[in-house]
Amino acid sequence: MPEGHTIHRAARLQNKRLRGRPVQSESPQGRFASGASLVDGIELAKISANGKHLFYEFANDVIVHVHLGLFGKFRLRSLPTEDPVSENCRWLVTTANDRLHLAGPTACEVVDGEQVDAIRSRLGPDPLVKRHRRDPVETMASRLHRRTIPIGAAILDQKVIAGLGNVYRAEILYRIGLDPFTPAREVDQSKLHALWTESVRLLRLGERSGRIVTTDPADVGRTRRSNIKAQERLYCYKRQGEPCRRCGSIIRTADIDGRNIWWCPAEQS
DNA sequence: GTGTCATGCGTAT
């Protein structure tokens, strides 16, 4: 489930267990064999997350860049473990106590500092990063300026805001009451501000819980967030034909830029 | 077993 919350959560949990320890590094599948060997036996100094990107910094200054793409998955296990190493395991990182198993990533590669800077510089503000050089809302506004693409396409552009994926895009636009087809340049400052604050709130929740929950308990007949059932976690995503949880209008779906979006035609207008 | 789709993104046309 790799949107930004998944990546930041992975960095946090992996730092807790792997950071500061020498690792055994290998590529059972073979496709990352030369990179993996560069850090075999080396201390993992720090893992950092930006948007949907992860950077593994080792004590010998080698940096490994990982991007999960659509299919990538981590499995972090305490040792000993019964969990098998799959034959498509791209990178296997083992310490005395733990084992990190990575399969299916879009990117798993050794990069230098300049490449890290290049990746970071093409990312917009990340709702899960605390400090920003510029006001994040201003940065978003400047990157949407005069663009006629629908806001539903714009917020998947990682240069505009880093870390949102297809679930959060539908859910956040619902929560701020914005029609996904609104041209980006017509979105006013107050909506952009709401977009940012809802992104921060929802991604933080997702980072802590490991799942995407965007519904308010009251909208699904619950009194506490912890009582929300799996079927009740979202307002729009993949709910085409079902009634809106707030107004009962039928949730619609359409294609924006080759990806499906879902929205409530009444709440978002 | 086969086909389809998916929480992503870069490159080519």
Place this chain on the structure above:
DNA sequence: TACGCCTGACACG
């Protein structure tokens, strides 16, 4: 706009 990459879950026959 289409395709390629990477994998797994599920529907269907």
